[in-house]
Amino acid sequence: xTDALTLLSLLLVAASATAAVVVRDxxxxxLVLAVLGLALAVLFTVLQAPDxxxxxxxxxxxxxxxxxxxxxxxxxxxxxxxxxxR
Amino acid sequence: xxxxxxxxxxxxxxxxVAVLLVAAAVRLPRFGGGQHPYGERAVAAxxxxxxxxxxSSVNFDLRxxxxxxxxxxxxxxVLGTVVLLRxxxxxxxxxxxxxxxxxxxxxxxRIMLPLALLCGLYVIAxxxxxxxxxxxxxxxxxxAPHLLYIGADYRALEHIRPVGLYEVGDAVGEAAYAVLGIxxxxxxxxxxxxxxxLGTFNTLASGGTVxxxxxxxxxxxxCAVVVLLARFLDQAVExxxxxxxxxxxxx
Amino acid sequence: xxGWLVAATVLLAVGFGPVVWGxxxxxxxxxVVAQNFGTSVVCLVLLLLSQGYARPSxxxxxLVLAVLGPAGTLVxxxxxxxxxxxxxxxAHALTVVAASAAVVVVVAMCLATGAGxxxxxxxxxxxxxxxxxxxxxxxxxxxxxxxxxxxRD
Numbered sequence: 001x002t003d004a005l006t007l008l009s010l011l012l013v014a015a016s017a018t019a020a021v022v023v024r025d026x027x028x029x030x031l032v033l034a035v036l037g038l039a040l041a042v043l044f045t046v047l048q049a050p051d052x053x054x055x056x057x058x059x060x061x062x063x064x065x066x067x068x069x070x071x072x073x074x075x076x077x078x079x080x081x082x083x084x085x086r
Numbered sequence: 087x088x089x090x091x092x093x094x095x096x097x098x099x100x101x102x103v104a105v106l107l108v109a110a111a112v113r114l115p116r117f118g119g120g121q122h123p124y125g126e127r128a129v130a131a132x133x134x135x136x137x138x139x140x141x142s143s144v145n146f147d148l149r150x151x152x153x154x155x156x157x158x159x160x161x162x163x164v165l166g167t168v169v170l171l172r173x174x175x176x177x178x179x180x181x182x183x184x185x186x187x188x189x190x191x192x193x194x195x196r197i198m199l200p201l202a203l204l205c206g207l208y209v210i211a212x213x214x215x216x217x218x219x220x221x222x223x224x225x226x227x228x229x230a231p232h233l234l235y236i237g238a239d240y241r242a243l244e245h246i247r248p249v250g251l252y253e254v255g256d257a258v259g260e261a262a263y264a265v266l267g268i269x270x271x272x273x274x275x276x277x278x279x280x281x282x283x284l285g286t287f288n289t290l291a292s293g294g295t296v297x298x299x300x301x302x303x304x305x306x307x308x309c310a311v312v313v314l315l316a317r318f319l320d321q322a323v324e325x326x327x328x329x330x331x332x333x334x335x336x337x
Numbered sequence: 338x339x340g341w342l343v344a345a346t347v348l349l350a351v352g353f354g355p356v357v358w359g360x361x362x363x364x365x366x367x368x369v370v371a372q373n374f375g376t377s378v379v380c381l382v383l384l385l386l387s388q389g390y391a392r393p394s395x396x397x398x399x400l401v402l403a404v405l406g407p408a409g410t411l412v413x414x415x416x417x418x419x420x421x422x423x424x425x426x427x428a429h430a431l432t433v434v435a436a437s438a439a440v441v442v443v444v445a446m447c448l449a450t451g452a453g454x455x456x457x458x459x460x461x462x463x464x465x466x467x468x469x470x471x472x473x474x475x476x477x478x479x480x481x482x483x484x485x486x487x488x489r490d
Contacts, residue, residue, distance in 0.1 A: 019361035216394035
């Protein structure tokens with residue numbers, strides 16, 4: 001029965017990782033990536049590797065989205081240098 | 087080299103790697119088993135050095151040299167980012183306008199900032215006792231001040247985040263790790279040898295040099311992530327294309 | 338496999354499966370709501386796993402997620418504010434579901450652990466999670482209004 005938990009987390013990781021590749025728009029991709037990070041954290045915990053899970057949560061939940069979205073904003077602003085709020 | 091020959095070289099190399107991987111995987115201990123030759127040795131070594139959390143013992147004692155390499159990769163990556171994302175001569179910095187934000191959000195950010203800071207420091211400090219450590223805690227500590235960018239605006243963040251100081255901190259953290267390693271070389275037997283008193287098992291000061299190396303990594307990661315985000319934020323929020331104007335020019 | 342692990346498995350399947358679907362498809366408004374809900378689900382799953390494996394130190398993962406997860410959603414709310422402005426997502430029902438699930442899990446775990454420092458930590462995680470979820474939902478449904486923002490220099 002413990003295998004069910006492992007199998008389920010593996011499936012969720014595979015599904016969200018595939019989605020992260022299939023989705024093409026970078027800002028939406030960042031959202032899928034955050035969910036992939038959550039799935040990975042669960043998988044690492046199920047496999048008794050809480051340190052790795054903690055690293056994944058620390059980096060994946062706020063830092064990676066911020067870096068990706070800031071890059072997206074910079075690239076978007078290049079086209080329209082005098083836009084409003086930032 | 088023709089295209090055909092290159093494909094053959096690639097195929098040979100790929101096949102070789104595949105054979106090696108399969109050969110290595112065949113003799114691996116069974117997945118999820120209770121016995122593992124490396125695990126048993128690592129646990130024994132960790133206990134003999136009074137480090138309660140075996141992963142930290144592996145990271146900062148048994149294989150501390152590897153961690154120095156990992157730390158240096160982050161250091162080098164951030165250095166590269168600082169150089170690449172600097173403000174060039176044909177760019178100008180325009181101070182951003184204050185953003186309109188719901189009062190509830192401002193309050194949340196103001197309350198969460200110290201809490202996140204505390205949580206990160208807790209994760210660093212307990213590195214040798216429970217899951218956590220310098221890297222994980224360092225990222226949490228570094229994320230904390232950026233709640234001000236979300237809950238207030240970029241200027242509020244810049245007030246509490248002197249980037250120069252964090253750049254120094256980054257270098258000091260990296261250097262502290264190397265200095266501790268050299269101290270092991272001078273006072274003990276080898277580079278990064280664990281030569282300090284081991285302390286009482288399962289207390290904050292146990293593990294000899296493990297907590298110190300852990301703290302050095304924590305400092306380096308915190309400062310590195312803050313500097314990294316500062317460069318990204320500058321580029322995304324302040325720096326614009328075009329020649330410098332009197333008004334927006336940076337000092 | 339004990340009851341806690343069964344509960345974690347069920348919560349993961351029922352709660353996180355739809356989150357993966359919701360974040361991978363549909364309009365941006367639905368995706369951010371799914372991401373926010375996913376944070377709560379995974380935080381509770383991590384709490385249940387820690388209890389199921391009888392490893393109190395695993396609770397730290399839930400603590401870090403309760404602190405950083407809502408911050409991550411706020412990052413999306415702030416930097417995608419212009420895209421979300423046309424049709425801001427309102428997900429009161431999901432917020433209520435997440436909050437009540439958090440209360441149920443945290444109370445059950447507190448009863449199982451008994452009074453002590455561990456209980457204080459559990460209650461703190463629960464409070465952070467619920468508060469973060471509510472604030473993140475509010476931020477998504479128009480937390481960064483436009484208007485005066487355009488009047489720069």
